[in-house]
Amino acid sequence: MSGTPMLEATLSKSYGGQLVLRGATIAAMRGTVHALVGENGAGKSTLVKIVAGVIRADRGDLVIDDRRIDVARWDRVAARRAGIGIVQQHGAMAGTLTVVENAVLGVEPRRAGLLSLAATADALVALGREIGMPIDPHARADRLGLGAAQRAEIVAALHHGAKLLVLDEPTAVLAPIEVDGLLATLRALARERGTTVIIVTHKLDEVRAVADDVTVLREGRTVTTFRPPLEPRAIARAMVGADLPDVPLPTPVAADAPVALALAGVTVGAALVGIDLTVRAGELVGVAGVDGNGQHELAHAIAGLVAVDAGTIALRGASITTATPRARLQRGLAHVPEDRHHGGLVLDASVADNLALGRADVTGRFVIDRPAVAAHATARIEELDIRPPDGAALASALSGGNQQKVVIGRELSRPGLAVVVAAQPTRGVDLGAVAKIHEQLRAAAASGAGVLVISADLDELLALCHRVVVLLRGELVGERVATAAARGEIGALMTGAKP
Amino acid sequence: MRREVATVGIALLAALAIGSALILVAGRSPGHVWFAMLARTLGDPYLFGQILYKATGLALTGLAVALALDAGLFNIGAEGQLTAGVLACAVVGQALPAGTPAILAIPACTLAAALAGAAIGVTIGALRVTRGAHEVITSIMLNAIVVGVALWIGNAVLFRGGATRGGAIVAGAELPPLGLAGSAANASIVIAALCVGGMWWLRARTTWGAAWRAVGRDPAAARSVGIGVGRVQILAMLGSGALAGLAATNFVLGHKHAFEEGLGRGTGLLGISAALLGRLHPLGVALAAILLGFLSVGGLAVNDLVPKELTEMLQGVVLLSVAVAVPWVRRRWAQ
Numbered sequence: 015m016s017g018t019p020m021l022e023a024t025l026s027k028s029y030g031g032q033l034v035l036r037g038a039t040i041a042a043m044r045g046t047v048h049a050l051v052g053e054n055g056a057g058k059s060t061l062v063k064i065v066a067g068v069i070r071a072d073r074g075d076l077v078i079d080d081r082r083i084d085v086a087r088w089d090r091v092a093a094r095r096a097g098i099g100i101v102q103q104h105g106a107m108a109g110t111l112t113v114v115e116n117a118v119l120g121v122e123p124r125r126a127g128l129l130s131l132a133a134t135a136d137a138l139v140a141l142g143r144e145i146g147m148p149i150d151p152h153a154r155a156d157r158l159g160l161g162a163a164q165r166a167e168i169v170a171a172l173h174h175g176a177k178l179l180v181l182d183e184p185t186a187v188l189a190p191i192e193v194d195g196l197l198a199t200l201r202a203l204a205r206e207r208g209t210t211v212i213i214v215t216h217k218l219d220e221v222r223a224v225a226d227d228v229t230v231l232r233e234g235r236t237v238t239t240f241r242p243p244l245e246p247r248a249i250a251r252a253m254v255g256a257d258l259p260d261v262p263l264p265t266p267v268a269a270d271a272p273v274a275l276a277l278a279g280v281t282v283g284a285a286l287v288g289i290d291l292t293v294r295a296g297e298l299v300g301v302a303g304v305d306g307n308g309q310h311e312l313a314h315a316i317a318g319l320v321a322v323d324a325g326t327i328a329l330r331g332a333s334i335t336t337a338t339p340r341a342r343l344q345r346g347l348a349h350v351p352e353d354r355h356h357g358g359l360v361l362d363a364s365v366a367d368n369l370a371l372g373r374a375d376v377t378g379r380f381v382i383d384r385p386a387v388a389a390h391a392t393a394r395i396e397e398l399d400i401r402p403p404d405g406a407a408l409a410s411a412l413s414g415g416n417q418q419k420v421v422i423g424r425e426l427s428r429p430g431l432a433v434v435v436a437a438q439p440t441r442g443v444d445l446g447a448v449a450k451i452h453e454q455l456r457a458a459a460a461s462g463a464g465v466l467v468i469s470a471d472l473d474e475l476l477a478l479c480h481r482v483v484v485l486l487r488g489e490l491v492g493e494r495v496a497t498a499a500a501r502g503e504i505g506a507l508m509t510g511a512k513p
Numbered sequence: 514m515r516r517e518v519a520t521v522g523i524a525l526l527a528a529l530a531i532g533s534a535l536i537l538v539a540g541r542s543p544g545h546v547w548f549a550m551l552a553r554t555l556g557d558p559y560l561f562g563q564i565l566y567k568a569t570g571l572a573l574t575g576l577a578v579a580l581a582l583d584a585g586l587f588n589i590g591a592e593g594q595l596t597a598g599v600l601a602c603a604v605v606g607q608a609l610p611a612g613t614p615a616i617l618a619i620p621a622c623t624l625a626a627a628l629a630g631a632a633i634g635v636t637i638g639a640l641r642v643t644r645g646a647h648e649v650i651t652s653i654m655l656n657a658i659v660v661g662v663a664l665w666i667g668n669a670v671l672f673r674g675g676a677t678r679g680g681a682i683v684a685g686a687e688l689p690p691l692g693l694a695g696s697a698a699n700a701s702i703v704i705a706a707l708c709v710g711g712m713w714w715l716r717a718r719t720t721w722g723a724a725w726r727a728v729g730r731d732p733a734a735a736r737s738v739g740i741g742v743g744r745v746q747i748l749a750m751l752g753s754g755a756l757a758g759l760a761a762t763n764f765v766l767g768h769k770h771a772f773e774e775g776l777g778r779g780t781g782l783l784g785i786s787a788a789l790l791g792r793l794h795p796l797g798v799a800l801a802a803i804l805l806g807f808l809s810v811g812g813l814a815v816n817d818l819v820p821k822e823l824t825e826m827l828q829g830v831v832l833l834s835v836a837v838a839v840p841w842v843r844r845r846w847a848q
Contacts, residue, residue, distance in 0.1 A: 363727070371734070
């Protein structure tokens with residue numbers, strides 16, 4: 015890829031005294047797909063948002079399409095005019111408008127002084143078909159699925175003549191089959207139309223599938239840019255700053271191991287229908303599925319946070335179907351909620367208090383045993399390498415990965431652990447923390463707990479679990495032994511296609 | 514903790530600046546008025562006593578609002594809970610046999626005040642938890658109902674000789690004055706101090722405190738670690754109502770020794786200010802109560818220099834400053 019550069023940037027940005035970008039550099043060649051990778055907080059999103067004019071750099075050099083840009087005056091309007099499209103993490107379409115209305119926002123085409131959308135709508139449809147991203151221009155944005163909304167944004171950006179297309183973690187919300195389609199389209203855009211694509215991600219297999227070049231950011235600086243041939247291990251090392259431990263194979267579970275958790279016919283409204291599932295002691299079972307197919311209800315039903323309409327739930331053979339959440343926890347259940355910000359942590363409380371939250375075995379029943387809380391915090395901080403290693407720090411001051419370690423530390427250190435339900439345990443967590451969290455889940459299984467991992471990240475489940483079941487529209491639609499070879503079949507099950 | 518102190522400090526400086534501007538508008542020298550306010554109130558035993566009297570009631574209603582808010586409920590019904598306490602306290606005090614010794618009479622009246630407030634509070638809590646009725650609506654409506662019912666009971670059975678004052682409580686139930694030049698300051702300040710200390714201990718050192726604060730900050734997290742959110746909220750409203758009811762001891766047992774229409778009025782609502790200004794911390798609430806008491810008494814003390822409405826405005830300015838300072842400081846602190 016020895017073309018000419020479409021984008022060359024050296025950027026610095028701080029938020030209130032904290033440096034997010036410290037002269038990070040990137041050089042993306044014309045007609046290539048350039049992956050921007052790094053752990054959470056490395057500055058990836060900030061960098062691409064500056065390039066697309068969404069936020070402004072404090073200082074730096076920016077050359078786009080051979081034109082030197084004054085970063086102090088660079089904004090979204092100018093960037094759009096210069097041919098830079100951006101698809102942001104959470105989408106940027108106005109929900110009550112249609113796809114075509116969103117597409118023309120700010121540059122409304124008029125005929126005889128009146129808004130005229132028909133031509134734009136036709137052009138969008140044609141363009142979508144051409145690049146393999148069919149869209150409905152008259153669908154309301156808030157009625158679209160996440161994948162469809164993302165396709166609409168990409169088509170709209172190209173329609174406006176984007177020569178440089180920036181995608182900020184586009185695959186986080188997609189099913190595997192949608193991811194494959196997106197990556198294929200991005201490659202085709204670069205090859206056939208000469209579009210330059212910058213894709214932010216932290217998934218190495220996507221990098222391998224789609225990228226020509228890879229720039230690695232760490233702590234606001236560019237570590238290096240890899241050119242082909244890409245070497246995933248080297249990229250991972252550059253991201254983390256150290257080698258990741260090799261992933262051990264899960265220890266096999268004896269066929270006669272006692273059943274830790276048994277669900278029979280569990281039904282919650284229309285969200286969860288007739289779930290039969292057993293997890294044996296020592297077993298790691300993954301629940302795969304695209305978000306919103308009943309994962310939330312499954313975890314909540316087991317934890318007792320939502321009442322079941324039918325069916326039974328048994329923990330080590332004893333029914334907990336109608337037990338209170340507290341009674342379930344006392345019997346050896348641990349629940350890692352899917353959203354650490356709403357349900358996992360009290361953000362405004364200290365790390366030590368969060369680690370002891372609801373843990374009467376640590377705090378004592380009435381008067382809080384403060385030395386015990388402090389000792390508990392020190393032990394968990396050590397065990398999980400929580401940073402900063404300070405029990406008095408507010409949970410809100412920690413990075414996402416460290417916040418998640420706090421939740422894991424509190425839940426997996428419960429005495430007499432029988433069952434662990436971990437919902438999206440590594441969502442939005444950097445690689446180093448993922449390794450730590452997986453290590454803890456494996457250790458819980460090795461110590462005799464049955465572990466149920468609910469995750470939208472199929473690769474995580476395949477790496478961690480013994481077997482994987484698939485949740486689709488509230489039903490379990492299949493089960494596979496967790497091997498790399500089963501990836502395709504499970505991916506098909508997740509989307510409802512026949513395996 | 515340091516953040517909270519900084520927030521209040523910044524807010525008070527801002528309020529001082531705005532207050533100074535208001536004094537300038539009123540045509541006086543701010544330095545002169547501020548000094549006069551301090552010198553006259555702190556230098557005069559009677560006015561100093563009046564500050565303590567106001568602060569005693571405010572500390573208790575402030576603690577009441579703070580407890581509920583700590584548990585995630587905005588109890589703006591301390592006013593009604595206080596009125597219920599005043600009524601119950603006076604009725605019990607009046608009904609006791611004439612010779613009842615203080616050792617029995619004072620606890621009986623105190624308990625009656627707390628229970629009456631708690632009954633109103635727990636009603637609000639139960640309506641919220643079981644029926645989903647928002648506590649702001651129910652507590653403000655109950656304020657009107659309780660005040661109306663108290664007046665009706667007063668008219669029907671308590672008030673004597675055309676006055677809006679009931680019969681006196683027995684002598685044994687009277688709390689002694691602090692002896693500050695005939696001011697209304699009285700021994701109920703001990704009750705307030707015990708409540709401040711007790712609330713501090715419960716909040717900081719027990720699993721109850723940890724539970725109610727977890728519920729207030731993130732009910733979903735509290736639920737997921739097995740805390741019974743509804744139960745905690747009902748108990749918090751019970752405690753909140755009891756604290757507001759206890760403020761009646763200051764007014765009935767300590768000062769008026771009878772039920773009077775309008776006794777203690779405004780203390781419940783101003784308790785919201787004390788709670789917010791004190792940042793929900795019991796010691797902070799106590800200091801805020803003293804400051805608010807100082808402002809309202811100080812306004813009277815310098816009435817010859819500036820209209821007393823000015824210091825009433827200042828109470829509002831202080832609260833607004835805190836409201837503005839909280840998000841501002843939080844943003845700065847985060848960076």
